[in-house]
Amino acid sequence: DTGVSQNPRHKITKRGQNVTFRCDPISEHNRLYWYRQTLGQGPEFLTYFQNEAQLEKSRLLSDRFSAERPKGSFSTLEIQRTEQGDSAMYLCASSFEWGDRVWIRGVNEAFFGQGTRLTVV
Amino acid sequence: EDQVTQSPEALRLQEGESSSLNCSYTVSGLRGLFWYRQDPGKGPEFLFTLYSAGEEKEKERLKATLTKKESFLHITAPKPEDSATYLCAVPTGDGGSQGNLIFGKGTKLSVKP
Numbered sequence: 001d002t003g004v005s006q007n008p009r010h011k012i013t014k015r016g017q018n019v020t021f022r023c024d025p026i027s028e029h030n031r032l033y034w035y036r037q038t039l040g041q042g043p044e045f046l047t048y049f050q051n052e053a054q055l056e057k058s059r060l061l062s063d064r065f066s067a068e069r070p071k072g073s074f075s076t077l078e079i080q081r082t083e084q085g086d087s088a089m090y091l092c093a094s095s096f097e098w099g100d101r102v103w104i105r106g107v108n109e110a111f112f113g114q115g116t117r118l119t120v121v
Numbered sequence: 122e123d124q125v126t127q128s129p130e131a132l133r134l135q136e137g138e139s140s141s142l143n144c145s146y147t148v149s150g151l152r153g154l155f156w157y158r159q160d161p162g163k164g165p166e167f168l169f170t171l172y173s174a175g176e177e178k179e180k181e182r183l184k185a186t187l188t189k190k191e192s193f194l195h196i197t198a199p200k201p202e203d204s205a206t207y208l209c210a211v212p213t214g215d216g217g218s219q220g221n222l223i224f225g226k227g228t229k230l231s232v233k234p
Binding site: 004006033035040041042043044045048056058091093108109110111112113114115117 | 125153155157162163164165166167170208210213221222223224225226227
């Protein structure tokens, strides 16, 4: 399977614990995104990487959240001191873009993984 | 502020009953509009990209069209397996973002046999 892979698929944790999710993008893609989706809502942008550089963070990404993409391959999203409000589906997506700025052309489609469902009890 | 609004929120159709889903957007400088299908408990599955007004794309029973203010996803003679939530998304238009997608809340389609 050459699609975007996310692990684990499901995670149940107690409030206050730390959790880490992993995303393996499509191999030739240089851009990787993290989104969060709650019930009845569309995905909301959290952060993205161009290769190994984290180029933007949403205001939704509080200090308890951190994301890394070492060597521009897989990425991890860590949530520290989880709260019940963190319960959601965490989605990873990847795409290929020509360089850091894409104003000249359209944005290429992003392909999503199956997500990690986090439940904080 | 960039915004995507989808309607209706939910749509129930009988098998074979054609209809359309709407996605209206407000973004400065459209650089693409994307349609995704999402099944319960799964990630969004890419369907179409539209880049300019007047463009149309088709896939099986689905056809997506784009104007300067909105996009339609037409479903012709739907089958129960077309039941899913359909999401529309556009890249943000402000200077600080490079293609991050803003999603609508989706239209939940149910097709009864």
